[in-house]
Amino acid sequence: MVETVKKYLNELIIRTINNFSKEKQLPRETLSFRIEKNSLADYGDYNTNAAYILAKYLKQSPMQIAEELLPYFEEAKKDYDKNGWIEAIKISQPGFINFTLNSQFIFYLQSSLYSSPSAFWKAGFWGDILKDIGRKVQVEFISANPTGELTIGNGRGGFLGLAIANILSLAGSKVTKEYYVNDMGRQIEKLGASILLAQGKSLDSYQPTIKPEECYRGAFVDNLAADFKASSNETLIAIGQRVSQKILKNIQSVISQKFKIHYDKWLRESDLVENGYLKKTRIWLKQSGLTYEKDNLTWLKTTAFGDSEDRVIDKPHESGFEGAGTYFLSDIAYHLYKFQKGGYDRVIDIWGADHYTHMQKMLMAVRQMHKDKIIKPQQKFEVILVQLVMLVQNGEEVKMSKRSGNAYTIAELIDEVGYDAAAFYFLEKPPNTHFNFDIDKAKAQSMDNPVYYVEYAGVRIKSLLVKNKQRLSKPQWDILKEREEINLAKKIGEYPDVLREVVLGLEINHLLTYLKELAAAYHNFYNNCQILSSEESLK
């Protein structure tokens, strides 16, 4: 079965090179040539750099190799390409081999997609992909602390995590979406203290380890404080936990209502105490000989892995902190839990770029898990860091700070610019780039936002479908003649390859780029070709 253009060409190239190598008595080696879509139509539709790869090996010029290769291509084509889907194979300076496709091929690809979509996705196209992308995958994203509202920054990780989870499950992985809730520790105590401060109370009687100037401020905290009554003898932690539960409910409703994300699992840090994983992790690390005591603290020898300093994982157990350990320790426990209990063969975490050092430490920890064979070798761990988003308003940067409480929330943003526009805007850029989110432009729904360009194409298609009540049961691909029609068809023909590459590389922004190109091809086509008035070419 032929699923994608590149796969089809790939087979032809392999056959050609094999024949070539045999006659030239070259050792059989797998060559990592590429197949690329051509940027300029003059050269044909696709190209390969196979001649360059061979040239390096044979120490001849690529152009010379390409010329030598050409008869082998023609020979292989006779045998392989019986339908004549490859119209022409040509060489161009300085050594590219170009393929021009017969439109029939594109039509064939589409009709196989069109006539039986589910079979198309399940067939060989995805079948061999699962071992690369993981059968059982966990994507953990957002995981913001329940001490404030979700910010614009969470928007980037949120939409990216959702898109990655969706696309992996489309490709056949069993995907679990998870949110990790930090419901213990100093952040929670800080929240409790903040509430009391907002109520104008003194912290003196609580003996807090938090200074007032570290506490959260602003309307958000004031609102929570307004209808909160601390009972006597309630600790700061207890107050914080009670308030954080309320905040978590709020976060959950934003996530389901605004983000439209349905998490499979919400795991709390305190769950790791209850299920014993924190304890288990302590024991494991101690047995590994990677810990030592100093200054009344327990340290992990991360310097053994190249870290600049060892890290604290445990501190004296203060009241209210029993079993908590540091964030590093509980996160190691969490990941051990993911791999052992969850049994995932791929864990993807999406974190803000401020977690860079934490990421390095966690990679070390998982490496040690592999080394000690407490998780399986095939269980993989990866982190995608998303760079922070800079919020711009009135041409100026808006500082986003949870503590001062003037953060623009993601819920407000989604309401203002619309769900699709927000998702598009975030996903359009690769995660490791910095970008400015200009509130004014997004609010004004100006044409700076390419989502309208793409959506308008969708609107046009829809309106045609509504107006054209009669649907053809079977599309007739072979009657397209106009340049715009064929361009559009070829663009559609790229889709399986694009999707495959996005699935493998998790580069969601490439999918968005493709969408923009597809929309352009459609607008172009729509503008030039009458559809409803033509009888046969209904589509």
Place this chain on the structure above:
RNA sequence: GUCCCCAUAGCUCAACGGAUAGAGCAACAGCCUUCUAAGCUGUGGAUGAGGGUUCGAUUCCUUCUGGGGACACCA
């Protein structure tokens, strides 16, 4: 100070080491008697600076300049 990310058109962003660096917006010139103007067609406009590797560099290495971020017994 150490480490990470980034630098491309007036603006926001693309470009798995490949050919003439692409889109959208903005500017300019055209196209609404049509399923169609949230669109189409055309024009002008760019790789921060210097070295290196390569047949070939926006992409890899290196130095510099300029932005952002991280360097906790917070998460």
